[in-house]
Amino acid sequence: MDKIDFSENMYDLDMYEDAHLTSPEQKNKLDEMSFVVMPASYKDDEKYYSQEAIDFVKYCREEDSTHSISLLDDDDVVSRSLHSIDIWMPIIWVAEKALLPIVVSLVSRYIYEKIKGREGEKTNVDVEFHFKEGKRVRTIHYKGDIKNLEDVLRKKIK
Amino acid sequence: MLSYYVSKLPDDTVRESLINLNRIKQCLEAHQYDELFICAQKTDEFYNAAVKTALTENDEKFANSAYVFSSYTSLIKEIATYFELLNERKYEESWNSLQDCLSLMRLLFRFAIKKFDLNDLYELLIMYETLYPYSLFISSEYTIKSSHCSICGKSMRSVSCSHRRGELYWGELAVECIDEIESLQAISLVENPADKRLVASVANDRRSKEEKFQLLEAFLSLNIDKLSIADFELPNMSCETERKTPHSEDRLLENTSKNGMDHRKESCIIPIKSIKRVQLYMFDV
Numbered sequence: 493m494d495k496i497d498f499s500e501n502m503y504d505l506d507m508y509e510d511a512h513l514t515s516p517e518q519k520n521k522l523d524e525m526s527f528v529v530m531p532a533s534y535k536d537d538e539k540y541y542s543q544e545a546i547d548f549v550k551y552c553r554e555e556d557s558t559h560s561i562s563l564l565d566d567d568d569v570v571s572r573s574l575h576s577i578d579i580w581m582p583i584i585w586v587a588e589k590a591l592l593p594i595v596v597s598l599v600s601r602y603i604y605e606k607i608k609g610r611e612g613e614k615t616n617v618d619v620e621f622h623f624k625e626g627k628r629v630r631t632i633h634y635k636g637d638i639k640n641l642e643d644v645l646r647k648k649i650k
Numbered sequence: 651m652l653s654y655y656v657s658k659l660p661d662d663t664v665r666e667s668l669i670n671l672n673r674i675k676q677c678l679e680a681h682q683y684d685e686l687f688i689c690a691q692k693t694d695e696f697y698n699a700a701v702k703t704a705l706t707e708n709d710e711k712f713a714n715s716a717y718v719f720s721s722y723t724s725l726i727k728e729i730a731t732y733f734e735l736l737n738e739r740k741y742e743e744s745w746n747s748l749q750d751c752l753s754l755m756r757l758l759f760r761f762a763i764k765k766f767d768l769n770d771l772y773e774l775l776i777m778y779e780t781l782y783p784y785s786l787f788i789s790s791e792y793t794i795k796s797s798h799c800s801i802c803g804k805s806m807r808s809v810s811c812s813h814r815r816g817e818l819y820w821g822e823l824a825v826e827c828i829d830e831i832e833s834l835q836a837i838s839l840v841e842n843p844a845d846k847r848l849v850a851s852v853a854n855d856r857r858s859k860e861e862k863f864q865l866l867e868a869f870l871s872l873n874i875d876k877l878s879i880a881d882f883e884l885p886n887m888s889c890e891t892e893r894k895t896p897h898s899e900d901r902l903l904e905n906t907s908k909n910g911m912d913h914r915k916e917s918c919i920i921p922i923k924s925i926k927r928v929q930l931y932m933f934d935v
Contacts, residue, residue: 534835540793546806546807546808546809547814547815549809550809550812550813550814551814553809562809563809567805567807567808567809567810568796568805568807568808569807569808570793570794570795570807570832571793571794571807572791572792572793572794572835573790573791573792573793573794574789574791576789576838576840576842576843576844577842577843577844578842606816608759608760609755609756609757609758609759609760609761610756610759613842614842615842
């Protein structure tokens with residue numbers, strides 16, 4: 493069995509917002525959008541969008557017009573490029589738990605389209621979901637083989 | 651996409667481009683590379699004509715299929731370039747050419763549902779890839795501050811550009827053109843890079859070309875047709891070398907120097923189990 497890194501954490505909502513948001517506009521996005529693509533921390537004070545962040549937003553807008561999606565920041569964001577064969581998906585804020593199966597399905601379809609033509613090559617994916625549970629925020633991080641992604645996440649989010 | 655392109659027969663451009671590709675493939679089979687390269691020069695002409703027709707007919711799928719077909723022709727041409735480099739024993743250059751072939755192959759696998767002869771060609775290229783001494787590659791990590799889209803010119807760091815990298819739009823592949831790198835954060839050594847052209851090699855490697863590429867040399871010395879897929883197990887030895895057993899004690903003595911060190915030339919044996927020649931698909935026009 494291929495190694496899968498899977499972790500779940502819970503954060504106090506206020507602390508989460510302090511750590512991740514820098515303006516009231518960003519808070520509004522979390523409140524109003526179905527999904528928000530967020531930057532990840534690198535070292536202590538640097539934050540960058542992952543390699544696939546912007547293309548994923550465009551893909552979701554093309555494929556799913558019933559749910560809204562946006563980048564946390566306004567346009568022209570800085571992204572981090574990692575030139576390995578692995579797929580670096582962004583951190584995705586999900587407005588409510590009920591929407592998790594939808595975003596997992598979108599992520600899976602996006603990735604399968606992305607790796608079409610290289611199916612025989614072993615490729616890992618890194619993706620993280622954040623969502624509110626009452627007054628707390630739960631995070632789910634998956635890093636492992638692409639072929640196990642949907643199964644593992646579906647079991648965990650039941 | 652390739653099937654869609656072919657389905658546009660009896661369109662004149664499609665028919666002529668298919669005849670041209672058939673000729674290119676015949677040249678590859680006969681190893682007539684000069685004629686092949688002349689025929690391949692027409693690729694852009696056919697592609698431009700097909701895209702023009704697609705625009706007139708408002709058929710984006712046809713424009714995209716013309717791009718895929720053009721890549722298919724480029725692949726056959728690139729395989730010929732690769733074989734020429736092997737013939738010239740330019741092994742380091744041949745690695746880049748082989749990776750160019752594989753890049754085209756991945757693009758074709760992504761967009762072509764019907765594969766024609768692509769699966770066999772892929773198997774052939776992967777076989778050649780295993781004969782190189784490269785297993786560690788360089789992967790860079792950096793932050794992109796600004797870039798633009800190869801199609802619309804807008805910032806690709808923005809959702810105002812609707813094009814996604816690596817997708818086809820009206821016969822054009824959307825590519826992110828990086829304008830400014832904010833910082834280079836790391837250089838990593840990886841086994842599975844996005845680009846295998848970035849080979850990690852040891853500084854001051856004093857091995858000769860024959861020593862470095864001995865597996866490839868050994869395979870080519872078998873004089874098997876280059877379009878043949880050979881089934882073999884790579885010799886299991888350190889540095890991919892194996893010493894030939896001397897035929898006699900005399901031979902052993904002959905190869906031993908005055909200081910008693912054994913200086914027999916190292917060589918490599920590749921045991922071939924079976925050989926299958928790639929059958930190139932010829933289009934019915």
